[in-house]
Structure formats: C-alpha cells, structure tokens
Amino acid sequence: MDLKTCYAVMGADYEDVIRRLSTEDRVVRFLTRLPDDGSFAALQAALDRQDYQEAFRYAHTIKGICLNLGLTALLQSSSALADNLRAGQADSSTPALFQALRRDYEDAVTAIRSLSGF
Amino acid sequence: MEKKYTILIVDDTEINRSLLADMLSAQYRILEASNGVEAIAMLEQHHTEISLVLLDIVMPVIDGFEVLSVMNRNQWIESVPVITISAETSSSYIDRAYDLGATDYISRPFDEKTVQRRVKNTIMLYAKQKMLEDMVTEQILEKEKSNYLMVEILSNIVEFRNGESGLHVLHIRTITELLLRQLVQETDQYRLTGAQISLIVNASALHDIGKISIPEAILNKPGRLTAEEFEVMKTHSVIGAQMLDNAPSQDEALVQIARDICRWHHERYDGRGYPDGLKGDEIPIAAQVVALADVYDALTSPRVYKSAFSHEKAMEMILNGECGTFSPLLLRCLTAVGPRLIDALSASTPDRLTRLEGQQLASQLLSGGQASNRTLALLEQERTKYRFFASMSKEIQFEYNLGSDILTLSEWGAQQLGLSELIPHPAASPELAAVFSPKDFEDLVQRIKTATPNSPVINVNYRLRIFGQYRWFKAVARPLWVEEERPTLTGCIGKFLDAHEEYEELATFRRLSMQDSLTKLRNHMSARKVIEAALAHSDNRRYALLLFDLDHFKSANDRFGHLFGDDVLKAVAHKVLRSIRSEDVAARVGGDEFLIFMAYTIDQVEPLIQRIFTSLTGTYRDFPISLSLGVALAPEHGTDYETLFNRADQALYAAKKNGRNQYRLYNSSIQGYLSVLSPIDSDSAQLASQP
Numbered sequence: 001m002d003l004k005t006c007y008a009v010m011g012a013d014y015e016d017v018i019r020r021l022s023t024e025d026r027v028v029r030f031l032t033r034l035p036d037d038g039s040f041a042a043l044q045a046a047l048d049r050q051d052y053q054e055a056f057r058y059a060h061t062i063k064g065i066c067l068n069l070g071l072t073a074l075l076q077s078s079s080a081l082a083d084n085l086r087a088g089q090a091d092s093s094t095p096a097l098f099q100a101l102r103r104d105y106e107d108a109v110t111a112i113r114s115l116s117g118f
Numbered sequence: 119m120e121k122k123y124t125i126l127i128v129d130d131t132e133i134n135r136s137l138l139a140d141m142l143s144a145q146y147r148i149l150e151a152s153n154g155v156e157a158i159a160m161l162e163q164h165h166t167e168i169s170l171v172l173l174d175i176v177m178p179v180i181d182g183f184e185v186l187s188v189m190n191r192n193q194w195i196e197s198v199p200v201i202t203i204s205a206e207t208s209s210s211y212i213d214r215a216y217d218l219g220a221t222d223y224i225s226r227p228f229d230e231k232t233v234q235r236r237v238k239n240t241i242m243l244y245a246k247q248k249m250l251e252d253m254v255t256e257q258i259l260e261k262e263k264s265n266y267l268m269v270e271i272l273s274n275i276v277e278f279r280n281g282e283s284g285l286h287v288l289h290i291r292t293i294t295e296l297l298l299r300q301l302v303q304e305t306d307q308y309r310l311t312g313a314q315i316s317l318i319v320n321a322s323a324l325h326d327i328g329k330i331s332i333p334e335a336i337l338n339k340p341g342r343l344t345a346e347e348f349e350v351m352k353t354h355s356v357i358g359a360q361m362l363d364n365a366p367s368q369d370e371a372l373v374q375i376a377r378d379i380c381r382w383h384h385e386r387y388d389g390r391g392y393p394d395g396l397k398g399d400e401i402p403i404a405a406q407v408v409a410l411a412d413v414y415d416a417l418t419s420p421r422v423y424k425s426a427f428s429h430e431k432a433m434e435m436i437l438n439g440e441c442g443t444f445s446p447l448l449l450r451c452l453t454a455v456g457p458r459l460i461d462a463l464s465a466s467t468p469d470r471l472t473r474l475e476g477q478q479l480a481s482q483l484l485s486g487g488q489a490s491n492r493t494l495a496l497l498e499q500e501r502t503k504y505r506f507f508a509s510m511s512k513e514i515q516f517e518y519n520l521g522s523d524i525l526t527l528s529e530w531g532a533q534q535l536g537l538s539e540l541i542p543h544p545a546a547s548p549e550l551a552a553v554f555s556p557k558d559f560e561d562l563v564q565r566i567k568t569a570t571p572n573s574p575v576i577n578v579n580y581r582l583r584i585f586g587q588y589r590w591f592k593a594v595a596r597p598l599w600v601e602e603e604r605p606t607l608t609g610c611i612g613k614f615l616d617a618h619e620e621y622e623e624l625a626t627f628r629r630l631s632m633q634d635s636l637t638k639l640r641n642h643m644s645a646r647k648v649i650e651a652a653l654a655h656s657d658n659r660r661y662a663l664l665l666f667d668l669d670h671f672k673s674a675n676d677r678f679g680h681l682f683g684d685d686v687l688k689a690v691a692h693k694v695l696r697s698i699r700s701e702d703v704a705a706r707v708g709g710d711e712f713l714i715f716m717a718y719t720i721d722q723v724e725p726l727i728q729r730i731f732t733s734l735t736g737t738y739r740d741f742p743i744s745l746s747l748g749v750a751l752a753p754e755h756g757t758d759y760e761t762l763f764n765r766a767d768q769a770l771y772a773a774k775k776n777g778r779n780q781y782r783l784y785n786s787s788i789q790g791y792l793s794v795l796s797p798i799d800s801d802s803a804q805l806a807s808q809p
Contacts, residue, residue: 030137
C-alpha cells in the first residue's frame with residue numbers, strides 16, 4: 001500500500017500533511033514511528049489505575065502527534081478524550097471515548113504496518 | 119564559516135521533538151530536552167550559547183509555563199527568545215505564555231515553512247540586538263582601555279622625570295583604593311559606587327602630571343628647597359589642573375576627577391594647604407584621599423632628599439599631624455587599613471597591573487549591567503573547567519541555584535547517594551528527604567542564609583541515609599552572592615565528605631574519656647556532668663543519689679591479690695548495671711566507691727533502695743560482698759550536685775559507723791557527722807576511708 005492509500009484508509013488528510021511536511025519521505029519516516037510510540041500504552045495504563053491527570057497528558061500527546069501527522073480520525077477521538085479528561089476526572093462517557101480512540105488507533109497502526117516497504 | 123545558531127527543543131514526545139529537529143537540523147545546531155527539568159539544566163549550562171528555545175507546554179513534572187518562570191527568575195528570558203508550541207489553542211494558554219515572556223507561539227499542526235520562518239525571524243531579531251549590544255560594550259571596553267593606557271603613559275613620564283622609583287603611581291593607586299573601600303564601609307555620606315571608586319583610583323595616577331613643567335633642578339634637588347624654589351614647586355598642582363582643563367575630552371568623568379585631584383591634592387583639612395586653602399569637605403573626597411595616600415607613600419619611600427621611614431613611624435607622624443591635618447574620618451580609615459598596607463604595597467609590582475586592569479574593567483562593566491559575548495564566553499569557559507574537574511574528582515559536590523530552585527549533584531556524587539543529578543524544588547523533594555533529613559536540610563539552609571561575606575564557609579556534620587545505611591558526612595559549603603557591596607544570595611555550592619570513620623572514632627574516644635577503664639561504668643567526672651544536667655532540667659522530678667563502698671574490700675586485695683580485687687569490682691559493677699534502669703546513672707567514683715543516681719516516685723524510694731541493696735549483697739567466688747550505702751534525695755536533701763553528694767556521703771559514713779552492711783537515708787540527725795569522703799578527690803577519700 002502506498003502512503004496516499006494508507007492515509008485514505010486511516011481517514012487522514014494526505015494533501016494537508018504533504019503541504020506541511022514537504023516530502024513523502026519525511027511523512028513516512030515519522031508516521032512509521034507511531035506504532036512504537038508508548039503514549040497509547042501509557043494512556044491505557046493510566047486509565048486502568050484511574051490516574052486521570054496522567055491519562056489527560058497522554059491523550060493530549062496523542063492528539064499532538066496526530067495534528068503533526070494529519071491523522072484526522074485519531075485526532076478527533078483523542079481530542080474528545082483529552083477534553084473529557086481535562087479536569088483530571090473521568091465521567092460516564094469516558095470509557096466509550098477511550099474505546100473510540102482505541103479503534104482509531106488500531107486502525108491507524110494496521111494501516112501503517114501495511115505500508116509497502118515498512 | 120557562518121555561525122550555526124543553537125536551538126533547544128523541549129517536548130516530552132519523542133516524535134514531536136525529532137520532527138522539529140528534522141525540519142531545523144540543516145541550518146541549526148539542535149539540543150533536545152524531554153522535560154522541563156532537563157530543559158532548565160541545559161539552560162543553566164548553555165544559556166549563553168542557546169539562541170532560541172522551542173517549548174512544549176503540557177509536560178510532566180515541570181511544564182512549559184514553569185520553565186518560562188524559571189527563565190524569568192534567572193533573567194535568561196532577556197537574552198534567549200522562546201517560541202511555545204502546543205496543540206492548545208485556547209487564548210488563556212497563549213496569553214499566559216506571552217505574559218511569561220514567550221516571543222512567539224506556534225500551534226499544532228505546524229508546517230515546515232512556518233516553523234523555519236518563525237525560528238529564523240526570531241533568531242535574527244535577537245541576534246541583531248545582541249550584536250548591537252556587543253558593539254557598544256566593545257567600544258566602551260576599548261575606550262576604557264585607551265583611557266587607562268593614556269593615564270599610564272602620562273604618569274610614567276612624570277615619574278621618569280621625577281626620578282622616582284617608578285612604583286609611586288602604583289602605590290598611590292593601591293593606597294587610594296584601600297582607603298576608598300574602607301571609607302564606604304565606614305560611611306555612605308560620599309555615595310561612592312564601585313565604578314566611581316575605580317575611576318578615582320585610575321585618576322589618582324595623574325595627581326602629579328603638573329610636575330612636567332617644574333624645572334629639573336628644583337624637581338630633583340637633593341637638599342632642602344629654598345622658599346622661592348618651594349613656591350615654584352607648589353605651582354605643579356594648578357598647572358596639572360590646567361593641563362586637564364584644556365584636555366579635548368574634558369567632559370569625561372575620568373578627566374574631571376583627575377583635574378580635581380591634581381589641583382587639590384595638597385590642600386589640608388584645616389585650610390592650611392595650597393593652592394586654594396580649601397577647608398574640610400570643600401576639598402573633594404577624591405583629592406582628600408589621594409593627598410593622604412601621597413603623604414604616606416612619600417614618607418615610606420626613599421627620596422633624593424630623605425631616606426624611607428618605617429610604616430610605624432609614618433603612621434605616627436601622620437596621626438600626630440606632622441604632615442598637615444586630614445579628615446578624622448580618613449585617619450580612621452588609614453588606621454583600619456594600616457596593617458594591610460605593607461602587604462598590599464609589596465604586592466603591587468608592575469606585573470599585577472594587567473590583572474588589576476582586568477578586574478577593574480570587569481567590575482566597571484559588570485556594574486553597568488552589560489557583559490559582552492566575550493566576557494560571557496570567558497565565564498562559560500570557567501564553568502566548563504569547573505565542571506570538568508568536578509566530574510573527575512571523586513567527591514559529592516553540589517550546587518544550588520536559588521532562581522531555578524534546582525539542586526545539581528556531581529555525577530559521581532549522585533551515584534554515591536543514589537539520587538538524581540538534578541533535583542527540582544529540593545525542599546519538597548521526597549527523594550532528597552529519604553537521604554538528607556528535612557530537619558538537617560532546613561538547618562543547612564539557615565546556615566547558608568545567615569553566612570556573611572566575611573565568613574562565608576560553612577562546616578557542619580550531618581548523618582545521611584545512603585541505600586538504607588546511615589553514615590556521617592562533613593558538609594563544607596558556601597553561599598554565592600552577586601554584587602559585593604550589597605550582596606544578594608543567588609545560591610550555594612559545596613560538597614559532602616564522608617567522615618563516618620572519623621566520626622565513629624571520635625565517638626569512641628568520647629565514650630572512653632567518660633568511662634572508668636576497669637568497670638566500664640562512668641567515671642566520676644562524667645557522672646557529675648550528667649547528674650548536674652539532670653538536676654538543672656529536673657522539672658520537679660525526684661532523684662535519689664546512692665553512694666556506697668564495699669565493706670572490708672581491703673582484705674580482698676590483701677588476701678587474694680590485686681587482680682582478684684579488680685575482679686570483685688568488675689563483678690559489683692556488673693551487678694549494679696543489672697539492678698538499675700538504662701536511664702539511671704552508675705559510676706565508679708573511687709577505689710571501691712560507687713555511685714548510683716536515679717529518678718523515683720515518692721512512695722517507692724525505700725523499697726527501691728532495699729532492692730538495690732539486696733541485689734548487690736552476696737558473694738563473689740566465696741568472697742562475701744557486703745556494702746555500706748548512704749542515700750540523699752533531691753529535692754528534699756538538696757537540689758545541687760555538691761550538696762547531694764555531701765549528704766549521701768554523710769549517710770554512708772553513718773552506715774559505716776553503725777556497723778556496716780546496711781544502708782542509711784540522710785536525715786538531719788546525721789547532719790554534722792564528719793564526712794570521710796571528699797566529693798571530688800576520690801583518691802584521698804579512699805585513703806581516708808581505710809579502716
């Protein structure tokens with residue numbers, strides 16, 4: 001799968017990311033580091049031990065990465081969770097928001113792993 | 119080659135950092151920090167080299183806002199621009215960053231062009247400003263240097279012509295500076311700053327330039343000058359001032375001060391000097407000081423018409439008014455610096471000049487608040503040296519910066535203590551508290567706050583807990599201040615030396631010095647100290663002082679030898695220890711006399727004494743042990759050691775008199791019994807108590 005297809009699969013904005021980061025090579029270089037980034041695992045762990053301040057920070061980190069890489073779908077779900085956790089507290093909608101983020105994250109990782117040459 | 123500017127990227131997410139680094143590394147040198155603590159540490163070490171900081175806001179431990187606050191406190195923000203980067207676009211975030219001194223704001227998602235352009239613009243703006251600042255500072259530096267050079271040349275010409283030793287000008291400078299520094303300690307009525315003192319010292323070198331116009335024959339005449347010749351000689355002050363009045367840069371502070379000094383350095387406080395007969399503080403203070411310096415140096419140096427007087431003789435002559443009248447305040451200053459004058463003058467050889475020059479220029483520049491890049495680079499070099507040696511020495515060194523509130527440990531030291539090299543907010547750090555108790559930490563902080571520039575070094579012992587083990591350390595530390603005249607604390611440096619063995623040894627010695635070597639009980643001296651302390655803080659508690667000796671102990675020695683006698687004493691001591699509580703005091707106060715001191719409650723004193731008496735009585739290897747025991751009680755029989763001991767002694771005597779093998783409580787009927795023991799000198803007591 002090439003990068004353009006990969007972005008389409010992830011529900012991400014290919015044109016935008018190329019405009020901002022200039023070259024496909026650079027986008028691929030940083031995109032393929034996403035599966036190794038520990039933020040998602042750390043977010044999950046923080047939620048498990050109900051440390052919502054930490055959880056907010058990791059949701060926020062994921063949001064930042066998505067902004068840079070133009071991962072629109074994951075950006076939306078991570079933003080939603082970050083907003084939900086901003087006060088350092090969870091509520092009844094937190095689990096559903098996390099599940100949505102997890103789905104988008106896993107979709108993204110699957111798509112990235114199927115990039116040709118990865 | 120064009121200079122590559124350095125950018126510090128601070129972001130806790132590795133991908134974000136490397137993405138920025140990727141965009142910028144072609145044009146810039148990149149430093150990275152993954153959190154606020156690292157960022158502050160890097161700024162602390164490299165802030166003079168860093169041209170820009172790209173700062174993430176949301177980070178663990180210390181966030182971007184706090185990094186900005188620290189940069190403010192250390193005034194780094196004035197020379198190092200910061201661009202904050204965040205996914206947060208709410209105006210409160212952005213406003214707060216701007217309020218804290220951020221120069222610009224980039225929001226995510228950012229694009230390469232924007233990042234590169236903003237970074238470049240910001241760096242250029244600051245670089246231009248810095249360059250202009252440097253140009254101005256360098257110009258000032260150059261000007262100061264050429265001023266100094268001119269002064270040197272002129273004063274050397276004068277000296278050469280005067281046939282003086284060549285050191286006169288140097289001496290005048292040294293004495294003038296010592297006097298002025300002392301003067302500002304004594305009074306602030308002249309409002310002299312460090313920079314002004316430097317100017318006066320510099321100008322003092324010119325005091326005699328008018329002598330250029332005095333004919334050689336008068337100037338270097340070996341004998342006494344005639345009245346006419348003296349009148350000619352006196353004109354040098356006015357002529358010197360005129361030369362400077364006509365100088366092209368007469369508005370300069372240096373020239374004006376030099377002019378005053380030239381004209382009035384022969385005036386006297388009582389108005390009897392020349393040329394103008396000024397009186398008291400009509401004479402500018404610079405001229406007054408140089409006049410005194412001139413007289414002192416003239417007296418202590420050889421001249422064509424006289425040989426040198428000793429320092430003591432010169433001081434005597436000046437203070438007696440033999441060289442004219444000076445301000446009493448200045449004479450006080452002269453007396454105060456007197457002892458230092460001899461050393462200072464012998465040290466002022468021409469070699470020292472360049473260093474002196476450097477120091478003065480540096481102090482002038484720094485007091486002006488401007489330091490050029492060159493100065494900063496030199497400082498940076500010093501720091502690098504210091505860190506290099508610190509890293510090589512196997513010492514626990516530390517540095518604390520008040521502005522950033524970060525404690526930095528040397529690498530080796532951190533390893534030894536099992537701590538991080540950087541500890542933010544040490545006063546509230548649980549990590550530090552586990553090793554260095556908060557009470558001791560507070561103690562050290564207090565000592566640092568109260569140390570003065572006159573005795574800055576702190577020496578104190580603390581017990582640290584290292585990997586679960588307590589060890590004693592000797593802490594040597596000193597505060598750091600800026601601005602010598604009114605010091606402001608900026609932090610402190612110091613090291614911890616392992617003094618555990620030494621300390622343990624000392625504790626052993628201390629214990630030995632308090633011990634009776636045979637029985638390991640306390641000796642009389644140390645028992646007395648402890649008892650006196652207990653009585654002084656008795657808080658209405660009741661105490662009993664028991665004094666006893668062994669009946670017929672002499673026969674044990676006589677019949678079985680001294681070694682056996684010693685064994686008996688040891689056995690008794692052992693029994694004593696077993697029959698008292700750990701907080702009670704037991705001592706051997708003489709040959710076979712022992713003392714016990716214990717707290718008691720009112721209804722238990724008789725049973726208590728009975729119990730002890732019984733438990734000590736018995737046999738040791740068939741030798742019968744019986745004792746005569748006297749007791750005095752505090753407070754009813756006395757509240758001080760001397761009285762209690764005396765009365766227990768009298769009770770003991772009564773017990774003996776009454777047939778031995780018994781105990782007696784002191785009471786008034788015993789009073790007046792002749793005591794056989796003297797309270798302190800137990801040797802003579804032992805002799806006297808022999809049956």
